[in-house]
Amino acid sequence: MASQTFKVPSSEVPGYSAIYRNSQFKDGTQGSEFSHITTACELFQHHLAIAPKAEFMGTRRFDPANGTFGEYEWLTTSDIAELIEDFGSGLDHVFAKYTANSKGHGTQQALGMYANNRYEWFVAEYGAFRSRRYTVGICDAVDVQTAEYPINHAELSVIVCSIDKIPRMLDRMAGTPSVRVIISMDRLDLSRPNNLTQAFCAATAGPSLRKRAAALGITLLDMDEVLEMGRAKPTVAQLPAPSDIGVLCYTSGTTGVMKGVLLTHDGMINGSRSSHFSFQYTDTTYLSFAPLAHCMDRYVIYMMMFGGVRIGFGMGDRARIVEDIQVLRPNIMLGIPQFLTALYERMARATIRANGMTGVVSRIAYRSKRQRLAKKGELRHPLWDRVLFKKVAAQLGGRIKAILTGAADLKPEVIDFLRAAVSCDVVQGYGQSETGAAGTIQRLGDYTSRHIGVPNAGSDIRLRSMPDYGYLVTDLPCPRGEMMIRSPSVFTGYFEDAEKTQETMDGEWLATGDIVQINTTGTVSFVSRTKNLVKISTGYCVSSERLDRIYAQHPMVHSLFVDGHQDYNKIVAVVVPEPTEFIPWARSVANAPNASLEELCAKPEVAKELTEVLRIYAASIGLTVYEQLGAIYIEPVPFNEKRHLFTSLLKFKRPAAIVHYDVQLKKMYEEVGGHL
Structure with missing residues (x-):
């Protein structure tokens, strides 16, 4: 080959x-090819030119009578273009009136974005791009600090968010002093609630939120009000240059404190164009659900905009993504x-x-x-x-x-x-x-x-x-x-x-x-x-992440994470067993035919025997003696049920896991010995 x-x-x-x-x-x-497209705004104009009346962005219809979601309702590319222009003009008035001296990067101002994926995110982001502003995605899928950090680090003064995020923003105002304006993606009077939030917004939420915000000195608007500002008094667009910042994207924090990554328009377009050349997708249907606060979903959307795409947004419930997929029937899926x-x-x-x-x-x-x-x-x-x-x-x-x-x-x-x-x-x-x-x-x-x-x-x-x-x-x-x-x-x-x-x-x-x-x-x-490489006391270097993947291939292992320490000569692991394979085997080992999964995981003889099984497996596939497990702790609860161990992109946070299992890890190291 x-x-x-x-x-x-x-x-x-x-x-x-x-x-x-x-x-x-x-x-x-x-x-x-496409070398004339160097900014996100130029990419959108390209998509507008090739598919002006085509379905572009869709949301599932919500039926309040029975609390269910139905088929998709669509906005055309021209519809979205009109909304972008009006909202961009309205943003100019908001920034000029309420936050004229807001902090940003160089001569550019920042707009915070805080919501699940929905077409209003796209409208707000492109409305910001229209006037050389850049966006900062906020994600609170894990904890409050995950949301507070980018707000404070970027010193955001204006944030666009869905109505369900507003109460928690108001609750934490003392911890986010830079915020001056919140723009709700949903009508605050709830006269036209969005499908995505109608399912969980109380009828009195909007009016009460306005009162709370006013008492805190926060200007609370909704997108319709900002759109009306733009329609009443349009402003002249100040389109970005290729070298302008398009997105300040905060890393997901798998290895520690999040970092703010500055991405230019030219950089974002270059990356998405390169993948378009690899696939040449045209007229695709795509479900957007990976958090837009990060780069990946935006990158795929941009890639497909070169050839034409319609984008469906789901219900916002990850547990029901398959239902969204079955209704939308996408061609391409992330x-x-x-x-x-x-x-x-x-x-x-x-x-x-x-x-x-x-x-x-x-x-x-x-x-x-x-x-x-x-x-x-x-x-x-x-x-x-x-x-x-x-x-x-x-x-x-x-x-x-x-x-x-x-x-x-x-x-x-x-x-x-x-x-x-x-x-x-x-x-x-x-x-x-x-x-x-x-x-x-x-x-x-x-x-x-x-x-x-x-x-x-x-x-x-x-x-x-x-x-x-x-x-x-x-x-x-x-x-x-x-x-x-x-x-x-x-x-x-x-x-x-x-x-x-x-x-x-x-x-x-x-x-x-x-x-x-x-x-x-x-x-x-x-x-x-490299941050998951560690030298154990023998001087041998262990890649815990590599060993995670290898041991996870064993039929009795659902998932695990391997840990090594410079003061010990053996590695250890926290193992989540695969129940269908593990339970009958463990019942035989423990001579406990009716024992539950939790009871079996707690039995020392089962842990000892499974350690030996995994050692033999490791030796059979060529792992060195230093890569063979010295001890394990069997965890009956899957890692994915412990939300704080994962980022919003569902990437495993090893440092957080080490803290979470500190007691178990110390006990295992005492068991294997070898401390220098």
Whole structure:
């Protein structure tokens, strides 16, 4: 197989690998197509030109009589364009009247955004772009501090939010002194409540909120009032330059304090355009549900706006995303790994893991589809799709062409199953807030797994040796090291943190903090974050994140996190068992045929025996003695039920987990001994 990357000749320097590029874009550029589009505003005008009367943004209709959501109601691209113009003019009046001296970045002012995904977010954001303002997304999916930090760090004075967020904003006014104006996405008199919030807004909420805000010295408006200001007295648009800041995006905080990432219009457009060239999607339907406070969903939307897209917004309840999908029937779906894993578990239980004849037939069909895919590169099967998998695919609307995923690693068996069961591409990619969510992307038609694709069009990557951890660019046959990215999509720096910016940049290269390897096919495989590498007391370097993925492959493991410490010579882990495999095995070990999951997890003999099972498994697949678990704590409650252990993008927060399981970790280290 030809390499999917182009190795730039003579580009190696000591300590660094050669420079690698997408083999379809060897000159390191994206070519001339769409080169005239350099800002988000120009991208919207492009979409307006190609689809002015097409359905663009939709919201599910809510029926207050029975409390249910129905079909989608749509606004055209022209409808959205009119709203953007009027709201942008209204924003000019709001800032001039109430916060003329509001803080921002350089000559630009900031607008806070605080809501679930909905079309009003897009209108407000583009209304800000229209007058060279940038937006700051706020997300409180985890705790109050997650919302307060960006408000205070960016010193936001004007925030647009959904009505359900306003009470908690007013509750915390003492902790967010910069806020002067709150603009509700919903009518404060509730005469025309939005479908997304009508389900949980009390009839008296609006009037009471106005009184509370006034008592606190806060000007409380709603979007309709701001739109009317703009219609009554239109202002002249001051469109952004490519180098202007479009978004101040706060990192999700997996490793500590959030950082404010400054992304230019040109950078955001460059990243999304590069992926459009990889996929060439046109006239797609897309469900927006990954938080717009971060980069990923916005990046995918922009990517599809080059070819035309209609965007549906769900009910705002992640537990009911599948229902939104079935009603919208999207072509392209962004799949957060945790969501896709849960989807796989449910589908697999009903098919390949089912008992009786259903399971037998499903396993035969699954093997047949995988063999056809491997030999012919064909996603569809004339028999098994009609007999079995068409019903499975219908759970995702029946029209999915591709599922795009990133943010965290996805198990190969999940990828393989979804390709077979849904008959669609499952495309893994890599990006950070600092790269505007762009970085690497898997090609359509590549049905392999265990990698994150190749460099985006117009992006260069290289590796930097990490000798202290044993990862070298001279490793054979696959160079390994910290991934560095050079691209127009890379951020301009961290907001008000020149020192951290300098630490992150190596000249014109972004140091991602992620260890990867370049495979013989030219694809890139993720190994670990450098912050998740630790040297144990023997001097051996352990990648806890890598070991998480490996041990999670064992059938009795649902999930786990591995921990190592420089003062001990053994690693330990907190393990969440897979109940269907674990319970019968553990009952046999404990000689307790009626014991519950919780009772089995608490039995020392079960923990000891499972540790040995995992040690034997680790040895059988070639892990070194230092990578074999010395002790485990069995946790009956899945990690995803502990919300504070995950970011709003459902990425695992290892530092928070270490604090949460501090007692158990200390006990395990005492058990394994080896303290120096």
